[in-house]
Amino acid sequence: MVQINFAKKEVSCKIVYYGPGLSGKTTNLEIIYKKAPDSNKGKMTSVATEGDRTLFFDFLPLDIGKVGGMNTKFQLYTVPGQVYYNSTRKLVLQGVDGVIFVANSEKGKMDENIESLKNLEDNLKEQGINISEIPLVIQFNKRDLPDATPVAEMEAKLNPWKVPTCEASAFRGEGVFPTLKLTAAIVLDRLNKKYAPKSASDKAIAEVNGHKLLLADFEKFCVTHYRLSGKKEPPGGAKFSRSEKENYLNIYINNFLIRLAAKEQGIEADEKAVAAQIEGAASKFGSKDNFIKYLKEKNLTEEDYKEEAVNRTLSNKLLAGIIPDHRDRISPKEEQLREVYEKNRDKFPGAFDQERKKVEAQALKTNRLQVMEEMYKEIRSEARIKTYL
């Protein structure tokens, strides 16, 4: 369990290297001891047998310096790997904050790996810890061996929880720091979530009907939406003015409300309709390949557009319920076509009959937007919205 000492302004975390005998746990620690700067490490202690096998544990204190004003320390332990030392393994595991499971990639060692992992699971359970809940990183060690078990096989057999993994050759000093870094990051992230006040990324940009919309998600949305609009992005990324942000936030909240309303009414964006939306957009580019190429140029993926397509599909489906005569109102009347044509002669230089199709498209767009606005207004009228822009 992490010790937090407000008197000394210190945080101390316990990380245990676990794994079968001869998988390279002690070697991991030795490499860290060798590579870490003198000012950041303590003495490495091994309680070992005369044959140099770990008897009780190896121990190395590591001090990474001040994090948010707290001096942050990691106490690294290894356990003895041999099966018959289970009682000492349990002792070392007490109060653990993060586990690095060092798996042996050597051919024929899979059963030992599996047995040791099961043993870890059992010993954690005795402490009331579920293995899927503790910060756990699996290191596939000894990757330098010519007949090493393929990573895919190790992954399939040893990592049902899909925890982060790291390939290493501790003997050569490779992959040792990355494994510890990954584990330390997860442990500190836990602490941060538990003890630090909400940082900028956890800040809400709005609250809609009791749901928090996160600032970080909104910022991502702004960029995606900006790119989707086809505007050229300046080097260093787009910057948004306050009024632009307000505008985007309105759209963002509308989209959220649409999804909320759809969920309440049991309306789903079926794949067919979404695919049709995407095809519609792609048709303007001649082919889907061209469309995807265009998205790529804009730093977007098909997935980004799919989000938008889902929003449009849901909006269309909701429209019927909220504005029953929407079809009638969207399709332009002859009178309106004439008006649009006359007002925009610069856009439509030809005779009316010649330009009719283009005029119709523009009128349709205008009407659609109007009806949509009305729907959003209707949905918003009953929503509780607080914004923190």
Place this chain on the structure above:
Amino acid sequence: MDEFKASRLIFYKDDIDQIEKVIDEFIKKSDSKCSILIDKDGHLVTKRGQSTQFDPETLSALVAGSFAATREMAKLLGETEFTVLFHKGLKDNIHLSLVGNRAILATIFNDQTTIGMVQLYHKEASEKIEKIFEISAKKPRKETKFHEDFGKDAKQKLDEFFGS
């Protein structure tokens, strides 16, 4: 219950101040060299007395380890716990005793004093520290938060230390 368990390894300044006072007094009365308080997971809580050569963090890990091992021995013998451990050396000796259910007080002393004196005052000091823990658990707390930059800082520090 979980909240209580989770809050056990947080030490606050006012408690540590009091604990250090108790330990200082104990060292003086018993004529010991130094004392360290260690939590049961092997993390150092505080060190008082003369500065010595040893690395207090390593000693903490070993003390917690040997205490955990003796607890298993006790269980095998049908005891719940051995509350006191004593190792005799040529020059220096070390005396270890449980404080409440969450910490260990380790004291190093030489032949300036006797084991009897150390034991006598150790018991008194342990009880006082236990009391401080008990009161502490019931106190409402203000300083339970990290700096808001902890997360950001952690990423940066890890990159610096381990390379990005």
